[in-house]
Amino acid sequence: MRSVGAFNAVCSFAALWTFVNVIRALRWRFKTTQLRGPPRTSFLYGVSRDLVSSDNNAAMYEQWTEEYGVVYMIPAVLGKTRLVLSDPRAIAHFFARESWTYVQTPLSLALIESLVGRGVLWSQGESHRRQRKALTPAFSNAAIRKLTSVFYDSAYKVKNAWDTDLQLSKDGNAIIEVQKWMNHVALDTIGIAGFSHDFGSLDGKHASVTEVFDTFGNNPPSAVNRVLFMLGSAFPIITKIPTKRTNLTKKLHTTMGEISKDLLIRSRREKDVNMSERDEEKSIIGLLLKSEGQDAELHMSEEEVVAQMRVLLVAGYETTAISLTWALIKLSQHPDVQTRLREELLAFGADPTYDQLKANLPYLDAVVHEILRLHPSVPEASRIAAADDVIPLSEPVCNASGEMTDNISVAKGTVIVISIGAINRSLAIWGPDAKEFKPDRWLAEEGISGKAKEVQGHRHLLTFVDGPRTCLGKDFAIAEFKTVLSVLVKNFVFEMRDGPKSQLEIARGLLPRPRVVGEDGTGVPLRVRRYE
Numbered sequence: 001m002r003s004v005g006a007f008n009a010v011c012s013f014a015a016l017w018t019f020v021n022v023i024r025a026l027r028w029r030f031k032t033t034q035l036r037g038p039p040r041t042s043f044l045y046g047v048s049r050d051l052v053s054s055d056n057n058a059a060m061y062e063q064w065t066e067e068y069g070v071v072y073m074i075p076a077v078l079g080k081t082r083l084v085l086s087d088p089r090a091i092a093h094f095f096a097r098e099s100w101t102y103v104q105t106p107l108s109l110a111l112i113e114s115l116v117g118r119g120v121l122w123s124q125g126e127s128h129r130r131q132r133k134a135l136t137p138a139f140s141n142a143a144i145r146k147l148t149s150v151f152y153d154s155a156y157k158v159k160n161a162w163d164t165d166l167q168l169s170k171d172g173n174a175i176i177e178v179q180k181w182m183n184h185v186a187l188d189t190i191g192i193a194g195f196s197h198d199f200g201s202l203d204g205k206h207a208s209v210t211e212v213f214d215t216f217g218n219n220p221p222s223a224v225n226r227v228l229f230m231l232g233s234a235f236p237i238i239t240k241i242p243t244k245r246t247n248l249t250k251k252l253h254t255t256m257g258e259i260s261k262d263l264l265i266r267s268r269r270e271k272d273v274n275m276s277e278r279d280e281e282k283s284i285i286g287l288l289l290k291s292e293g294q295d296a297e298l299h300m301s302e303e304e305v306v307a308q309m310r311v312l313l314v315a316g317y318e319t320t321a322i323s324l325t326w327a328l329i330k331l332s333q334h335p336d337v338q339t340r341l342r343e344e345l346l347a348f349g350a351d352p353t354y355d356q357l358k359a360n361l362p363y364l365d366a367v368v369h370e371i372l373r374l375h376p377s378v379p380e381a382s383r384i385a386a387a388d389d390v391i392p393l394s395e396p397v398c399n400a401s402g403e404m405t406d407n408i409s410v411a412k413g414t415v416i417v418i419s420i421g422a423i424n425r426s427l428a429i430w431g432p433d434a435k436e437f438k439p440d441r442w443l444a445e446e447g448i449s450g451k452a453k454e455v456q457g458h459r460h461l462l463t464f465v466d467g468p469r470t471c472l473g474k475d476f477a478i479a480e481f482k483t484v485l486s487v488l489v490k491n492f493v494f495e496m497r498d499g500p501k502s503q504l505e506i507a508r509g510l511l512p513r514p515r516v517v518g519e520d521g522t523g524v525p526l527r528v529r530r531y532e
Contacts, residue, residue, distance in 0.1 A: 032409055037072040037075070037081075040075040046076040046081075048076055052230060058421030062425070071083065071087055078231075088394055099125055099129075099469055102386070110240075116253070116307055128468070130298050134300060135308065147193045151189060158181055174527075179522050187317050209255050218520065219248060259309075264288070264309070288305045312473070323481055324484055325514055326514055327368070330370075337367065337439060340363060342489050344362075345490045365482070366442035366443055373425070377511050379421040380417065380418065390410070392406070393406050420463065423455065431451075457470070495527040497527050
């Protein structure tokens, strides 16, 4: 009898689940403007498998935009449908309402929580506003200005280490795996600048967090992981199934948590001894300590404080290291750009200050922003509508019924996707040379096309997204990027190890990373010699 009762309960639950989902689907179809889009290539996965398995899904999104218009629908897992925005006005509307109308998808929340916990990346609405406001003073111009010396210290540690390698070489050049060094720069910099802690990875010290980060690059997602990721969009609980990849995520979460708690305990002890009230107001660790107080205006729990530290470690490590690596690759592939940048830096003379980095080195600024345009660290953003909405368009599109419309209705529960890579490199937005590495486009007003100017966000790029969730560490990252690149380009000449025709591919670390074809992990070996 028990088995019959259990069977009936399961059947009842299944029937209720089916009924609820049918009602949701009917409401979604009635409330959402139906649009054209690519056909389903898989009954189970829609086009998700094509996107996940592609090294350049931005090109797929751009092709669909050309075919179906600036807003279209793509078939997803288990009969679901996603809305893709490629229209600047629609994207601006979307980002302006992010964190309230458009929120993290259940899959994103599950993945973020498993990696870094419930910090500013995970939080939404009022909780996100509170956590972000508590951290904002640490990323002001005044705060970053004081950290410029930390960026230079890391850059010169790399210089000194490479000088030693080159002195030992017979022909004055050496093959250096630059991505590993950029990882060390990023880790030590965020450690010192954020938490007054030197991981010492640039000095050859073992850092447990580096080991786990590197393991991600050496263990790309398996076919099973990709299937679980795709199905996770429908059933987020699937992300908790133990696999090699999820176990690595868990290990990184634990390792960063242990490091963060140790740093927090140490900082509490040192607070009254070494940190003045004025410094506490500006430093990241000082602001986190201040927010712990029960009477703090922007109070954060210890769980939230530790989560912020995890977030900053991951963001500070991954994104900056990837951007610096791409910069050295692009300069190796374009020796004329490298020479011109070096000439600007040498003509300037002494190491520029923070304000000079921002205002007095236009070609350095151009090179940095061209890298950020072509190679955003986070290639895609997806959110789910928490309420019904109407999204305006800058140009009309043809809906599924063949009628033209200049706005689209979106029902609660709609998943919306923006391909940052596709928007940053769109021929329709950036012009016929959009795919080219062309820093000169940033030096003249006419270098940025009219359509690109419609894209909101930092310098018309979506690299740091936009709206209430704009990357908090944007100015910190750009200052570090410019500082390190200026020191390395002034002192060294970079070439692709196997010549101009060296092939690159994308490796799947925590975030997509460049790799020279044939190398293990995320290897990017370049030929380096001193500039004399």
